[in-house]
Amino acid sequence: QVQLVQSGTEVKKPGASVKVSCKTAGYTFTTYGINWVRQAPGQGLEWMGWISAYNGHTIYAQKVQGRGTMTRDTSTSTVYMELRNLRSDDTAVYYCARDGINLGFDYWGQGILVTVSS
Amino acid sequence: DIVMTQSPDSLAVSLGERATINCKSGQSVLYSSNNESYLAWYQQKPGQPPKLLIYWASTRQFGVPDRFSGSGSGTDFTLTITSLQAEDVAVYYCQQYYSTPYTFGQGTKLEIK
Numbered sequence: 001q002v003q004l005v006q007s008g009t010e011v012k013k014p015g016a017s018v019k020v021s022c023k024t025a026g027y028t029f030t031t032y033g034i035n036w037v038r039q040a041p042g043q044g045l046e047w048m049g050w051i052s053a054y055n056g057h058t059i060y061a062q063k064v065q066g067r068g069t070m071t072r073d074t075s076t077s078t079v080y081m082e083l084r085n086l087r088s089d090d091t092a093v094y095y096c097a098r099d100g101i102n103l104g105f106d107y108w109g110q111g112i113l114v115t116v117s118s
Numbered sequence: 119d120i121v122m123t124q125s126p127d128s129l130a131v132s133l134g135e136r137a138t139i140n141c142k143s144g145q146s147v148l149y150s151s152n153n154e155s156y157l158a159w160y161q162q163k164p165g166q167p168p169k170l171l172i173y174w175a176s177t178r179q180f181g182v183p184d185r186f187s188g189s190g191s192g193t194d195f196t197l198t199i200t201s202l203q204a205e206d207v208a209v210y211y212c213q214q215y216y217s218t219p220y221t222f223g224q225g226t227k228l229e230i231k
Contacts, residue, residue, distance in 0.1 A: 061219045062219070
């Protein structure tokens with residue numbers, strides 16, 4: 001079955017970087033893109049960007065542009081998101097979600113809590 | 119950016135009754151080439167990731183109970199839960215995936231009255 005398994009909780013200081021992973025299984029990796037969505041504590045969902053698993057092409061939300069980088073490793077069917085120069089308002093649960101190709105985000109990872117605090 | 123606005127922000131409904139959540143997009147999300155609205159509904163329970171319920175505004179994802187239904191086209195959409203069950207307590211989000219940046223509504227918290 002389709003699975004997206006994310007790496008564990010991260011605690012970082014302001015100005016640091018974090019790189020989180022999303023390992024996929026149960027489908028042909030290169031067929032589907034992956035989105036990253038974050039959710040600040042008690043808040044709603046915010047789309048951060050998308051990466052094509054096929055060719056690595058990326059689209060970023062303006063808020064992430066310049067601070068975030070999404071990459072993928074086809075040999076391990078894993079997608080990564082790095083966020084640099086972290087601020088306290090980057091504290092959130094970060095989810096990866098498979099792009100269902102015009103059918104919404106059909107499978108989600110369990111989420112990673114990233115806490116930014118001095 | 120396409121702004122998604124849900125109403126109400128919260129809703130309390132008795133078990134077995136109907137719950138209705140509305141979502142309005144700031145511009146049409148209807149894709150003319152296939153006449154489908156690129157609008158999805160998600161359910162999120164505490165401590166869990168969102169779960170896709172509905173895509174193309176009205177198509178239920180496989181495995182989703184048929185008490186969940188979506189309707190609407192263009193800019194105005196509705197999620198209806200007929201005969202509310204206790205396990206339906208959650209926050210519900212609409213999302214447009216017509217154009218990037220993909221955007222979500224602010225969420226509607228559904229509780230039991």
